Amino acid sequence: MRYWINVSIFIALSVTLIALVSIWHRNRPVEFPQTVEVRPFGEFQDGIYTGTEGYAVVQIEINDGKILSAKVLQNKPGSYSKSAEAVIDRVIDAQSLEVDMITGATATSRVIVDAIRNALKITE
Structure with a gap:
């Protein structure tokens, strides 16, 4: 029983x-992907730009109005942070800051995109 x-x-x-x-x-x-202002990168002079947002530091290389490369110089440690760095590839492929954030690392992806925006001095 x-x-x-x-x-x-x-x-x-x-x-x-x-x-x-x-x-x-x-x-x-x-949660929907954050949309940001679309602005062609052709308006920027060739060179290397560095931007920060919170804990992230990003370096962007512009040539002929296009982002050639970008890398994260500093980020907080953790698996989410490493995953979020893939958002840089999306920005380079789209040549735009209007990209989908990385699922599971949305906040850190936004920080990296904001660091890119700050490097290029793009205001919303």
């Missing part, structure tokens, strides 16, 4: 937990 009571309690708790997770999943806020 005691076994069946324990099994019943376990089943009731499991069903309750599943219901709560389901409700949370349906009602959680949806």
Whole structure:
């Protein structure tokens, strides 16, 4: 008899937990990629620009109005930070700051894009 009571309690708790997770999943806020001002990079002089935002320091190389390369000189340690650095490839490919942020590292991706914006002195 005691076994069946324990099994019943376990089943009731499991069903309750599943219901709560389901409700949370349906009602959680949806995070959309941040859109930023689109501005052609052709307006910038050739050269190397350095920008900071919070803990990130980024170096951008512009040639013929295009971003040739970009690298993160300083970032906070952690796996999210390394993942977020992939946003630089998106900026170079799109030649725009209007790119999707890296899923799972959204905040750090925004910091890196803001550092690029600061390097190029782009205001929103």
